[in-house]
Amino acid sequence: MPVTVAHLLDNPTLRLRLHTGRAPVDRPLSWVHVSELADPAPFLQGGELLLTTGLALRPENPVEEYVRRLASAGVAGLCLGTGLSHETVPPDLVAAADAAGLALLEVPRDTPFIALSRVVSAALAADAYAVVSRTSAAQQELTRAALSAGGPAAVVERLASQVGGWTVLFDAAGTPLEAGPRAALRRAAGLRAELDRLRGLRAPASVAVSLPEETVLLQSLGNGARTRGFLAVGRPGPFPAPDRHIVNAAVLLLTLRLEQSRALDGATAALRSALLRLLLAGQVEAVAPVAEALGEELPAEPLRVLALLGSAGQRSAAVDVAADAAALARQPLFSAELDDALVLIVTDDELAGRLGALPDRVAGAVLGVSLPVPWTRLAEGARQARQAAEQSRASGGRVTAFADLAGLGLARLVEPAGLAAFGEALLAPLVAADRAGQGDLVESLRVWLAHHGQWEPAAAQLGVHRHTLRKRIRRAGELLGRDLGSAGVRAELWLALHPG
Secondary structure (H helix, E strand, C coil): CCCEHHHHHCCCCCCCEECCCCCCCCCECCEEEECCCCCCHHHCCCCEEEEECCCCCCCCCCHHHHHHHHHHCCCCEEEEECCCCCCCCCHHHHHHHHHHCCEEEEECCCCCHHHHHHHHHHHHHHHHHHHHHHHHHHHHHHHHHHHCCCCHHHHHHHHHHHHCCEEEEEECCCCEEEEECHHHHHHCHHHHHHHHHHHCCCECCEEEEECCCEEEEEEEECCECCCCEEEEEEEEECCCHHHHHHHHHHHHHHHHHHHCCHHHHHHHHHHHHHHHHHHHCCCHHHHHHHHHHCCCCCCCCCEEEEEEECCHHHHHHHHHHHHHHHHHHCCCEEEEEECCEEEEEEECCHHHHHHCCHHHHCCCCEEEECCCECHHHHHHHHHHHHHHHHHHHHHCCCEEEHHHHHHHCHHHHCCHHHHHHHHHHHHHHHHHHHHCCCCCHHHHHHHHHHCCCCHHHHHHHHCCCHHHHHHHHHHHHHHHCCCCCCHHHHHHHHHHHCCC
């Protein structure tokens, strides 16, 4: 408990007397300082009990200005030792202190200043020791809880009791696992946005939310690319330093518990990747019993394949968010890493639509979605999903369905700089001939291709005779060294002529 002016007044050995009536006496004291300076404010930090015999209280140093400077410096109380410079406490000093809200105490002649210093120093030391003892005891209690059969649930309950508030433990997907007290579960929904923000940061990361009636600390649990979970702790008012130390201890213990599964997670991820490659090779019957042994069920046809591109941390976060969505929908999901993408296989129904929101929950990730496919065409679905995801990344979007690629135009699927260079190189002989004055070969070829090689409408649009157009196209073919009757050559020329 912090030492205050009131505590000193209650100490009969000090024989202090309070002269102010309106000034507070419950402010915590940070230290005791003795000064006879006319302006000791530059040497104070706030919260001190200032002791003086009043040598500075002279006519040339107005009492009101002296008190104002002390109050501005944050002094918690002023003690005037009587019987030396002043036999009694000056009335004008009392009036000024009352007006400034500064507690004014009289120290009798037979009470040495060092007695006050010792009392305050001992109280501050006892208070600091109490904080250390409480923090140490709390950490020991949390450690015992973490090692008990209750594990994380016991830690959450003890932590809520220690900080005088509430706690909620979430898994990596943001689903509440434990709460202390249980009524704190109702707060989980309101924290989703903050959890998603933390998910985009490398663990451990934290954020504090200040609300009108309480403060909430949120901390991601983990040590590396993958976030293992989240802890939310709330209490009325701000968090004192000791309570923050206790929260940090709980975070460390919970992280250690969750990190114990890292090696197993790595082995499971490698197994799932191997199973995915077997599925892509058509070995569905061989994979099904292994998936069942893992406690999973393969989705039923027709299938949707989704490919998520992003960093390792983003892909790990997406695994947890997708698993949470599948659990809520009560539908099977198979997910695994393939190269640098996360592949998710689901039945073509409501869950596939829900997973389309993955980039909203995992900031920075992009998604591609295949057409419906059977198990026999899973490899094709995975290819479609990957191509759609690449389009999302190239276009700056978040979700692209493979079916939408047809509406983008072929040129949109080719890297722009490469397409422009290809067109420039391919059409270079025609551009050079046009500059030499041999005819509008480039424009004639463009219009002719736009009319699917039909001479009459193309010549009419160009305003030339069809025989003139035939000569130009024949000349263009000679300069290009290409057979313009070939559909493939025409497709290449169309791309070259329309790079955007």
